[in-house]
Amino acid sequence: MTDKVWLGGIYFKDEGGYEIILKSLNHYKNRLKTLNDSPELKDSAAMFASVLNQQARKTVPKIDEIIQKIQNNLDTIQNVNNLQEDISFFEKALSCYESDIHKAEDTGYEYFVKLVGDMTQGRKDLDTIKTALDKIKQFSE
Numbered sequence: 001m002t003d004k005v006w007l008g009g010i011y012f013k014d015e016g017g018y019e020i021i022l023k024s025l026n027h028y029k030n031r032l033k034t035l036n037d038s039p040e041l042k043d044s045a046a047m048f049a050s051v052l053n054q055q056a057r058k059t060v061p062k063i064d065e066i067i068q069k070i071q072n073n074l075d076t077i078q079n080v081n082n083l084q085e086d087i088s089f090f091e092k093a094l095s096c097y098e099s100d101i102h103k104a105e106d107t108g109y110e111y112f113v114k115l116v117g118d119m120t121q122g123r124k125d126l127d128t129i130k131t132a133l134d135k136i137k138q139f140s141e
Helices: 007-014 017-033 046-072 077-107 110-116 119-135
Strands: none
Touching: 007 017, 007 077, 007 119, 017 046, 017 077, 017 110, 017 119, 046 077, 077 110, 077 119, 110 119
16 A cells, blocks of 8 residues: 655645745744734733733744745655645644734734735735645645
């Protein structure tokens, strides 16, 4: 019996999927670094906010490690396959970016608009995010 092939790796490397994932990881990192400014956090209890901030401080270095890992493993498809263990983290970052684009559009809160930056590009990224979320989970049968 042969091992399953991570089709998401092909998307990641050959179809440029790594670009939206890197963009989403950087967005996720910025989101975590500015968590105190989030309108959602301002509405929550102070104790809950401190727990979230503590978790964010632990997650930011992990994001930096994953970004470096991506940059170090894009040369061959075999190396890209080393990124499979980070699929759930990619999904978190992509979902965070997608969610913040929607929040910026729907609420107009300055925090989300500033976090997303170029809203025109953010809207364009929504389709790419959806594709990435679908494709990075794909394995051959």
